[in-house]
Structures are given as structure tokens and as C-alpha cells.
Amino acid sequence: MSKETFNVDKNGDFSNWFNRIIREAQLIDDRYNVKGFIVHRPWSMSMLKQIYRLYEDELEERGHKPVLFPTVIPEDNLSKEEEHVEGFKAEVFWITHGGDDKLEKKLALRPTSETAFYPLYALWIRSISDLPLKLYQSCSVFRYETKSTKPLVRGREFLWIEAHDVFATEEEAHKQVEEDMEIAEEVVYKKLGIPFIFLERPQWDKFKGAVKTFAADCIMPDGKLLQIASTHYLGQRFSKAFEITFLDADGTRKYAYQTCYGPGIWRILAAVISIHGDDNGLILPFEIAPIQVIVVPIFAKEHRELVEKYCMEICRSLKEAGFRVGVDLSDKTPGAKYYYWEMMGVPIRAEVGLREVEAKHVTLFRRDNRSRMTVQLDGLVETVKKLGYEALQNIKRKAEEFLELRAFKAKTFDEVRDLADKGGFIIAPFCSIDFDGESCAIRLKETLGLEVRGIPLKNRVKPSEEEKCIVCGRKAGEYVYLGKAY
């Protein structure tokens, strides 16, 4: 075929597939001349905007409100919570000059915004009537990554949402952590079709400054895990460092309980691209596709005007119904157009030739399962809506099967070793996710390249009395999820 065909073996060499699709579908340009910083082109940025919209709607639905804090954080703020600054200071970009002047105090580009938000929270929160306080911002954050960067997966600037919530009680804060997980489920699973598992991270791998971290891992086509969101129970650690107190109904002043939540918007896009795509290119969820229906005219020269006019009519009626629609009036052959829009992942293609014009029909092609059907023009809007929904259910189901097939159980180090290259999760008995399990985790990482990703919050089963840690042989405290990760 001509060079318009994208035909790359996704499962055979995922890394090559990923690097080619982000370039050829014009998602990302990684030729910007600063290492780790990329350019989002319209096909990527349109989807990021849609993912933001879905997430923001869901957060606001549950009582969050939008704010925007400065991009810069003074060094003093950053240093207030001891573990937090230790965790982040090696990764901070520092602004030291304005014009030719040296700044009096150097400023961090926010790596995360706890230390920007919380001094203001200390001013805003006075009494129990100010709680709960649930605010979020959508923004870029910056980390001086020393690991190798990868577009949409690990960068020195990336897009996320951060929600910072404050409560009067520990119970409410724990409930918020659960709500954060539900929000991820609503958006990432239900609307985008990406399944994931929330795991309580081991103490050595938590967010620095948190009491507990829960993070969502999905499985990429190469079997490696990708963390797409995390929510943190902060307890009173930050409220004590930043003096966030409230006057309770009983007349006493108390430290508040806090949580924070960070869905990684562009990692979610990375998962969508990678997990749903196939050898022909992208397969986009209907909800976020920049173009949901592409109309392709097919004609002999003498019918061009007639067919194109009918195409514009189809386009208009779909647009009026609120769909994002395009008509491909370029001079390419229909075949070349088909291949192009398949690579771009447009969920539905409307094929329109003389036959369709005459019968007042439209032929619809579904990208996800390559099925075709013909509908009457006056039933088009309803059918498109239905097909969009069905396509999402189909790719979601496939993604779920992939995930379910990649959870392996192992009882011994040898069994784990045999499974280590299969990808996905290995579930195995382990001594502890507290700090005294860290040395076992280091050994696992060094010998097999596997990370201890943690334990699930729900359906948690404790090992029996006889089970031993696969590394040290001490009594196992938990079944942990292991895996290789991005």
C-alpha cells in the first residue's frame, strides 16, 4: 500500500508503535529544543481539553470548586514540611533571576502545590463552618527528572489536576480518598474505557509528606504498569506544618485533616492511546475524539457536486445535534482518506456515494470493530449516538479482558521469577509494606526489575499463617501486587 497506511505491530514492538503513532497522528512533537519538554499538537490538545472537562465536571459535581494558585513557590514554603521538601528538592527547577536582577529569594516552579495552597488555607479556614473545603486547579507542574523522559509518560513539564481538600475529621478525609477513587472510575473507566487498580503504595513509595498514598495503575500493551492518578491521605502532617486550624463546635481549636488528589491528565491520554489502539493506529473513545464522525465523499467526477452537497447536509445535521464532525474534501482517494482517519482513531466514518445520495442513506463504519451498517438520514443522529456508546463499551471490554488476563499468582521467589517477564501484575506474599519491607523491595527490583506496587484497598485478603515473604522468608504480612512499571 501507499505510505498513507499505518501498519505497525503494536503488540510485537509497542515502543516502536507508540513512538510512531504520536508522531504520525500528529499528537506530539518532541523536537522542542529543551530536553523533556514537548509540544501538544491539536489532535492531542483537543483530547486533553476533553479529559480536563470530564474530570472537572465530575469534581465539581461532588462539591469541588476551581482555583488557580501561582506557578512559582518560594523556597521557604517548600521547606515547611520536612519529608515533603526532602522528597522534592532534587527535582525542583529554580528561578533565580528577573531580567538582570538576582531575585531576593529564589522561586521554585511548582512540582506540586501543597506548599502554595496551604499557607492560604491557614488564612481562609477559621471555624468548622469553613469546612469541608474542596478546591482544585488544572495546571502544568514541573519536575527536573533525571530518569529518561518519554512523551506523555514522563516529562519535565506535565499536565494534571490537583485537588486539595480539608476536613474536620479523620473519617471525612478517609471518605474523600474513596471518593477520589470513584471519580477516577467515573471518568477513566466509564467514559474512557481504561480499567485500572487502585493500590495502597508501600511506605517507601508514597507521596512525600503523606501518611498514605493510593495510586491507580493500568497495564500498558507491553505489560508495564502506568500510574495514572494518585490520592493521598495527609492526616494532620501539613495542617501542623502550616497551622491550618479551625474552631470546632465544642469551642476548641483543632488541626484539620487533609487529602490531596492528582490525576495525571496526559498519562490518562497515554493510556487511552496505547491500550485502545491497534496496528492501524488510534482507536479513540467517542467522548473525547476531536472528530467523532468523519464524512468521506466517494464519487465519479460528474457527481462530485451532488455528493459533496449531501455530505455537507449530513455534517450540518450531526453538528446541530452536538457532535464533532468533519468532512474530508481533500483531493486524496477515498482509500487514502479511510486509512488516514483510521490511523487518527475517529470512531465513526460516514461513507457517502451516489447510492447514498439517491437513497437518502448513510453508510457508517465503526473504527473499533470495523463493522458497517447503512441507515436512513433521518435516523442518523440516533444511530451515531448509539454506535458511539457501543464502540466505547466494546473497547472497554477488550481493555478489561487484557487486564484480567494479566494478574498472576505466585507463592515463591522462583515462581515470581518465572512470571517476571510476562507483564501485568504478580500477586505474591510479602513481609510488609511498612518501612521494614523496603530492603526486600530493593532486592526484588535489583534482581527481577519488579516493583512492589502495593495492596488493593478493596477485596483485600491476608495471607495465611504459613505463608512466607517471597524475598526474606519471614512471615508474610500481605499479598502485594508486583510489576514492572514506567
Place this chain on the structure above:
Amino acid sequence: MSKETFNVDKNGDFSNWFNRIIREAQLIDDRYNVKGFIVHRPWSMSMLKQIYRLYEDELEERGHKPVLFPTVIPEDNLSKEEEHVEGFKAEVFWITHGGDDKLEKKLALRPTSETAFYPLYALWIRSISDLPLKLYQSCSVFRYETKSTKPLVRGREFLWIEAHDVFATEEEAHKQVEEDMEIAEEVVYKKLGIPFIFLERPQWDKFKGAVKTFAADCIMPDGKLLQIASTHYLGQRFSKAFEITFLDADGTRKYAYQTCYGPGIWRILAAVISIHGDDNGLILPFEIAPIQVIVVPIFAKEHRELVEKYCMEICRSLKEAGFRVGVDLSDKTPGAKYYYWEMMGVPIRAEVGLREVEAKHVTLFRRDNRSRMTVQLDGLVETVKKLGYEALQNIKRKAEEFLELRAFKAKTFDEVRDLADKGGFIIAPFCSIDFDGESCAIRLKETLGLEVRGIPLKNRVKPSEEEKCIVCGRKAGEYVYLGKAY
């Protein structure tokens, strides 16, 4: 009255009014501990999001697509267009370190993104078929301002949109400049009710690197001008500096023509707040009000449940119709609630007492003209829509009258001096807006504090042969608009 009443003389002391309303309506917190950086609270951020949405929709409607370039720009890029770097280098924040490492090349926090976009444009644009290219991004920019900062008006970080467009011909580029002005008209004037005048800025006051700059000035309540958007004809200056060329249909390679456009999203909000507000607080345009209708229950204790239930029914039916609605169930008195929501600028208040419940009525109060009317519940949605539209027309008309009354004509320096403190525009004969008029402009600024803001693009009248520049007495080349400005 109780302290809930906002009662501040806007026209008597606008500066005090502005500082108080942004604090008391919880729009902005300026206590963040870095000079010139502020925090947007939910009431501000919700409106900024709406203004972004309106502007982005209008840009996309006219063929623009969203992108996102990095926040950082290497020094090399910034230096490629000579006038541009001269204009911006004193205002750039520099990132010099990552963790403890000194960076190999220092990075600018974008003050504007021509020099981030255009190296990639040089890669993306190959032939005439790649043109026009019309891309925008919504983002923060950063300027190390030495002038005193003012929340929403002048800051070291501020929110804007920047559109960067590329064309094959000069004519198309000039047309884009006009389209940019139309877009401002659609959003800022038609949807937000803020009138403004686009003026071609003098050469000494243009965007550095542009051939010509056109900027929109509105008049703030204290008579000072506020620039809320600007569009720039760049000619081939940047295309030559960045080698942006295309293969034309005639087989030759040519330099492209460019424009860029920068609506200042938070300055638009500053204008909306300032121009529409009154002594009782904010008056928000229906289109962007975070809450469009606030429902206030009024009851004797024994009817509380009944009245509140009816309020929730009203709320639900308005929400279903797509409005942003709140119900104030707090323990404040109805009077205190009235004052609070008037200060917050909510366009419509629904007052609901036992009488309304029994008659299945709602009493609606309009914030802008303080009128009241009673409607049947089943006509509520239609009425709210109509009132929202009428309220916008009313505040728009008032704002226009204010602007029209503040354009004064003067023929001599003495006449200009007598008008100098009246605020708004003074239109006077002036030698030239080319560089040879700059010394006259400096004298005007030094003696009367007036700036030469430029000449209108439309309805431009040339001075007669006898008319003289009000400063140097040479033959006048133009009628220019003068004014004091933020």
C-alpha cells in the same frame, strides 16, 4: 446596616472600591508571599473559565485549533528576532538550576510564545497546502514587572490566550487582524457587555517584533484606559528570523506572513468587574456568572420544610434547563442573604416564601436594575432566559453610554491640558505615530501624564491642511487618541 452590606462609593473612589470588592467578593487573594503573584479563588476562577470557553469557542469557530507549547523557552530562541529580545529581556524570569545542578542553558519562563512556536512552525510548514495555519494556546505568561502591580490588571503572572497564525499572503494576514478584532467584539462586547476601541498603537508602543500593533482599550470607572487585547501584524519579520517558508503553487519558496493575537483573559475580567459593578458590589453578565440564579427561601419557622422543598424544586428545574443555580440554605436572615448575593453580582435572585409556594409562583429580582416580577413556576425557565438576556443588554447599554460620553475633542495643547483630568479619550491633532512623533509623545506624558494610544482603524479622519500637532506645532499627520492608562 450590618457588616454584610457592601456600600462603597465606586465613582467617588474607584481604587478603594476595586480593592475592597476583589477581597470581599472573594475573587482574589493578594496575600500570596511572592510580589505580583496572586491567587484566584473560586468566584474569579469560575468566571475566568467561562471567559476562556467563550473565547476558545469563537476562535475554533473561525478555524483555530488548540495546542500547548512548553512554559520554558531557551535563551537562544528568545534571541532570534532582534527587536523582540530587546523588548522583552528586561522582563524575563530565568530558570538557572534543576535541583542542585546548574542548567547547561538557562531557560526563560515564557513572557509570550512567538519564539517557542516559530521554530516548530518552520518544521511543520512545507508548502502552500499547510497554510493557513491558525493555532492558539490558553496559558499563563510571566513578566518581571518593575511597575507597581495590581490584581487582575498588572501582575508578574497572568492568564491569556495567544493565537499564532501563518499565511501565504500579506492580504490574508491583514484580514486575520480584522478577524481578531471581530472575535473580541463577539466575546467582550456582545457576550460580556464591555465596549472598547481598537487603536493602531504608535510605533514606539507596539509589540516588540511586530510591524503594527492594534490594541483594544476600554475605559475604567476612574477614566483610565485598560488594554484588554491586542493583535499584531508581524509581516515577515519572524518568518525570516525563524526560516518559516513554504513552497508556493508557482514552485518557488517564499517567506510566510504572520499575525499573533493576545486577549488578556484576566484583564477582561477586571473590566467586567469594574465597569458593570455599582456601590452594592458586582453586577455579573449572565453568560459568565458562576451562579446565574440564587434561590432564597423566606419563611416563618413552621413553614421552613415546605418552603425549602419548593426552593429545591425550583433549583432542580433550572439546573435541568442548563442554568447555574444555587439555593442559600444558610442560617442568615433573608436580608443578609440579599445583600451578600447582590455584592457577589448574581444576575437573578428568586425569592420564595409561603405565598410563592401556595400560588406556585416565583418572585424574581434582577440585580442590574433592581426590578422585581412574579412568574408562574411553569414559565420560569423561559423568563430566566429572557431576564438574563435583558440584563446583559442593559449593562451593555450603560457601559456604552459611559464610553461615548468620554471622547473629547481638542485642537490645542491648552485644550488638551484642560481635559487631561476628565478621563477617557482626548482626540487631538498630532504630528505622527511613526518614530518621529515619539519625542512629542514623551513630552505629553511628562507634562500631562497622557499617552498617545494611537489611531482607530475604522472611521479614520485625516486632519486638514491647517491643523498642527498639539505639541510640536508641525503639520498634523493624524488625529490621535490620548488618555491616561493602566
